[in-house]
Amino acid sequence: MDNDWLLTTNVTERVPVLKPADDAQRRLIRLGPTALSNPELLSLLLRGEKSMERAGALAESGLRALMHESPEALLEHHRLDAREVARVLAAGELARRLHLAPEERPRLQSPAAIHEWARRMLVGLRREEVHVLCLNSRSFLLRHVRVSEGAADQCYVDPREVLAPAVACRASSLVLLHNHPSGDPEPSVLDVTLTRQLKEGARLLCMRLVDHLVISERGYVSMLQRGLLTNDGTSYVPGLQAP
Template sequence: MRARGVGGAEESRERLFRLGAAALTDPELLCVVWSSGPRAPGAWAVAGALLSEGGGLKGLVQQEPLALSLRPGVGPVRAAQALAALELGRRSQRARERRPRLRTPKEIAAYLAPVLGALRREVFHVLCFNARNVLVHDARVAEGTMNTCPVDPREVFAAALTSRATSIVLAHNHPSGDPEPSVQDLGLTRHLVAGAQLLNIKVLDHVVMGDGGYVSMLERGLMPDEAQEKRRAWSANGGGG
């Protein structure tokens, strides 16, 4: 019998058809992705080194395309193939409904996890809801760096007004993995809640996503005092719409 990996992509592809994709190791799956024919020279060695040195699949999905393409044995074609495959996997985890009804912070976090997980930069989303707590628009209104993301209130409220939302949930990620809200996060939330009141839009929550976890400012009691009890009722009643 040949040692695992000696056959490269061809052997991995045979195992996939015989046992299913779930039976393949991460390097084997990369070999299959990289193979456009019966042979992919050096694919196994390159895949193994890339995953072991880069922190596995999580580290790979955080790679910048150009930086990944410069890794030995990778190149622009393999970099694009790997990142495209990982993005397809991420998208497959998203809610199947085009307009899901998200009624609790836990449901919102589950919806956001495939969207905001494993990103290298902070991004800021506005989830726009109608009166029945159906998500009518998910807008990414800002992108930042590893530890900051400047947010323009005009972009936040433009997304809400365009979708005719009656309420919104603010959301962003912490690439560090720690979802604890910062002082800046709390200040921004107060600022946006005050602006939303002038437009008669309810800010239900601000959810901060981390590495496998989240913090809901609503659940923590960190939302501004105005209408705090009304928001708690929304969460406790599963949306209340």
């Protein structure tokens, strides 16, 4: 185990003292990576007693310039060891690939697009399932989670289980999906009630429930198109288009 992850102890006072690298790791887990500075993030890629000091020196050259450095320059000029060079270059390459390929995530901008993406997953099942789609501000899919499985004609849903994945990935909005094995996509009274509860719960968390689709072999019903997700009764919600 690297020494950076260990607690040091003040012998005189017997009070545990966190090293800077360990403190950065704990803050990242507790607050998320956006709470850390560039030197703090870089320090998590380095090793040794002076990882924070060395990370500060690396950050001074600028992240873009750093990610364009050759392995030889990182080894010789920046005094990194081989494992640290591999970590820095791998982090830079992952960032580059994410920037170049945002379209790999489906963009779900309408009930029809959501149905087309989800129908193969839900049609033909013998039990009801409830799924949540977490979207960013441009309607790209961030995460898809199955939150519940029930019987042939009903499925219990805990609203907390629906909202938790969206909170975890910092989604701007979410879409609820569930199937009707009976073949009739008409929503039940309980489906409508759940939709309204989740709409309010999402609002309190600064997110939007932009649609709830009931999918079956005979098609789908969109709560957005039914006008159940807007305050004025219309079927339009900014960011999602109802055809």
